[in-house]
Amino acid sequence: MKALLYKSATKQITGEAKALAFESFSRPVRIGLLGCGTVGTGVVKLLRKNADLLARKLGAPLKLVAVADRSLKPQPELGLTSSIIIRDPLELVARDDIDIVVELLGGREPARTAILKALASGKDVVTANKALLAEDGERIFRAAAEHQLAVGFEASVGGGVPIIRTLREALAGDRQRAVYGIVNGTCNYILTRMSEEGKEFSEVLKQAQRQGLAEADPTLDVEGHDAAHKLCILVTLAFGVLLKPKQVYTQGITALEPQDIACARELGFAVKLLAIAKEDNGAIEARVHPTMTPVSHLLSSVKGAFNAIYIQSEALGSSMYFGLGAGQMPTASAVVADILEIARRRLTATRLVASPLGYPVQTLRAAPVKPIEEIVCQYYLRFMAADQPGVLGKIASILGRHRISIASVIQRERATVGAVPVIMRTHEAREKNLRMALREIQRLSVVKAPPVFIRIEENL
Ligand SMILES: NC(=O)c1ccc[n+]([C@@H]2O[C@H](COP(=O)([O-])OP(=O)(O)OC[C@H]3O[C@@H](n4cnc5c(N)ncnc54)[C@H](OP(=O)(O)O)[C@@H]3O)[C@@H](O)[C@H]2O)c1
Structure with a gap:
């Protein structure tokens, strides 16, 4: 069935293009998987279940040739036979029969070294490892640009959400x-x-x-x-x-x-x-x-x-x-989409994914980051205060001195014992001012617990 499919696809192509296409259709794109836990197993399942569909979309089969995982047992029903399972991720990336390395180990090492070695040896990479990309993304994307290779990372944010x-x-x-x-x-x-x-x-x-x-x-x-x-x-x-x-x-x-x-x-x-x-x-x-x-x-x-x-x-x-944003199959769907996109580029010889981050890596800049004290937003505040007259006035006067104006107040019914919650919503204020005011309010003898505050985003 598969052979027929490739044959009929090539029939519609003529001349030089036919020669090129025939070469592409004749060879599978070879996948090496690092880590076969939750997401890795999902990827294996999806590659297997959708094999025909993916081959049709790609014009060539995707073939899982090796899986490196320290604890994986053979699962022949998924095609995970002992002949393709190895233990060492670095052994897998050193092989020369792999086109795309899919890193689903998680954590920093050996994932980082494995990805860099894969790129250095001409393999494209797909990863879902947000912790690694957040810390070492610049190094990884620079290496990919240097070697003109792709790094797919759709699953790293939002799981299956593209x-x-x-x-x-x-x-x-x-x-x-x-x-x-x-x-x-x-x-x-x-x-x-x-x-x-x-x-x-x-x-x-x-x-x-x-x-x-x-x-x-x-x-x-x-x-x-x-x-x-x-x-x-x-x-x-x-x-x-x-x-x-x-x-x-x-x-x-x-x-x-x-x-x-x-x-x-x-x-x-x-x-x-x-x-x-x-x-x-x-x-x-x-x-x-x-x-x-x-x-x-x-x-x-x-x-x-x-x-x-x-x-x-x-x-x-x-x-x-x-x-x-997570789970075996939603995340696997994003990983397999990355594999497919990269495989397409491999087959059409447009190998370089110019800017996986949306900007050439050399134009990425380090920008000043606003300290949290400088942000301006509205706030929800809760004070646990003694149930006695004048408390609200004392709190409001400190807030006012720090240029924080109150938009609304909820005061609960009188307590029989102990403190009552006083809830306020402020207009927009600078966080530095709020923190100074809260420190002062906390020192009031009528305030019985550290104040609680939650930032409000109303105009989004
Ligand atoms: N799970 C999700 O829903 C989800 C969603 C989005 C992104 N991600 C990301 O996807 C990646 C994989 O997550 P996961 O949930 O699939 O993790 P997981 O279930 O822990 O799978 C990781 C697999 O890799 C193996 N492994 C780890 N280090 C190894 C090493 N040094 N050598 C050989 N094998 C090793 C683990 O073996 P052991 O079991 O023996 O440790 C395990 O089988 C992570 O980067 C994660 O942040 C996950």
């Missing part, structure tokens, strides 16, 4: 103003359940772990680091700027309390972990933190483990890209 290609290609003619991403499905799942069921963070996290929606060690996700890695990649694509994770202000969701999520809703907002990037006169604002978004905004409707990236562009205006 956001990398969208920014690099579909939005390339336009200037981006801001990017707002719900890019960590674990956090979005936890926040959705906290909001809908009024449960504590720790309780929902345990349930998410039992359902396989959170890692045994969830630190990277719930402390916001995974979102910060992805934001670094998005910033490069959107603004042509190189950014390291340590430059991104990062605050996770572990300290969020259900009462603040409930109050936010009362004020007309949802609470999301947003990865936010903006360009402001050449400076970059890059931050990851819990954010209140209006309930009527599209981002607020993104529930559970879904991801969404909302982009403001000058000519296009607003656009949003939505889908599953």
Whole structure:
């Protein structure tokens, strides 16, 4: 069947092109896979299940010739026989019977060395490794440019959501103003359940772990680091700027309390972990933190483990890209799409992917990053205060002295014992001023606990 297909395709092509095409159709594009865990197994399944479809789209078969994984057992039903399984990733990248190396090991080493060695030996690369790209992307993309090879990384942000290609290609003619991403499905799942069921963070996290929606060690996700890695990649694509994770202000969701999520809703907002990037006169604002978004905004409707990236562009205006940001098959679909795109270029001899990051790597710049103290936004504030007259006045007067004006106040019914929550929403204020005011307010004897604040993005 396959042989017939290639034959009939070549029949329609004449002359010189026929000779070229025949050469292409006759040889499979050979894949070497590093890491066959969750996503790697998904890629193996998809390459197998869609083999005919992919061969038709490509005009040549994709052939998995080797898999390097330290713990993989043969699974003949997936074509994972002992003859193609090896243990050492560096042994795989040194082979000369591989065209494209697919790195799905995760972590920094040996993934970094394997990718650089693959490029140095003439192999294109596909990876989903956002942590590695955020830290070492510049080195990897420079090596790819030097060797005129491709690096596909669609699965590194948004899993199956095609956001990398969208920014690099579909939005390339336009200037981006801001990017707002719900890019960590674990956090979005936890926040959705906290909001809908009024449960504590720790309780929902345990349930998410039992359902396989959170890692045994969830630190990277719930402390916001995974979102910060992805934001670094998005910033490069959107603004042509190189950014390291340590430059991104990062605050996770572990300290969020259900009462603040409930109050936010009362004020007309949802609470999301947003990865936010903006360009402001050449400076970059890059931050990851819990954010209140209006309930009527599209981002607020993104529930559970879904991801969404909302982009403001000058000519296009607003656009949003939505889908599953993780999981075996959604992520595998993005990896296989990268394999296919690179294989197409290999077969048509247009090997060089000019600018995988949307800009030639030598034109990427390091831009000043705005310190978090310099950002200006609205704030939600909660004070636990003694239930006595004059408290509100004292708090308001300190805020006023720091040039923070109050947009609204919610004061709960009188407490029989202890402190009552005083909830405020401010107009736009500079974060430096807010922090100074909160330090002063905390010192008041009538304030019984450290104040809570959540940033509000209302005009997105
Ligand atoms: N899972 C997702 O939904 C998702 C979504 C988007 C992007 N990604 C990215 O995709 C990549 C892979 O993620 P994953 O979830 O598939 O990870 P995973 O399930 O842990 O799979 C990684 C596999 O590589 C093997 N491995 C790791 N280091 C190795 C080494 N030095 N030598 C040989 N084998 C090694 C692991 O073996 P052991 O099991 O023995 O450690 C495991 O089988 C990561 O970069 C991740 O950030 C994942």
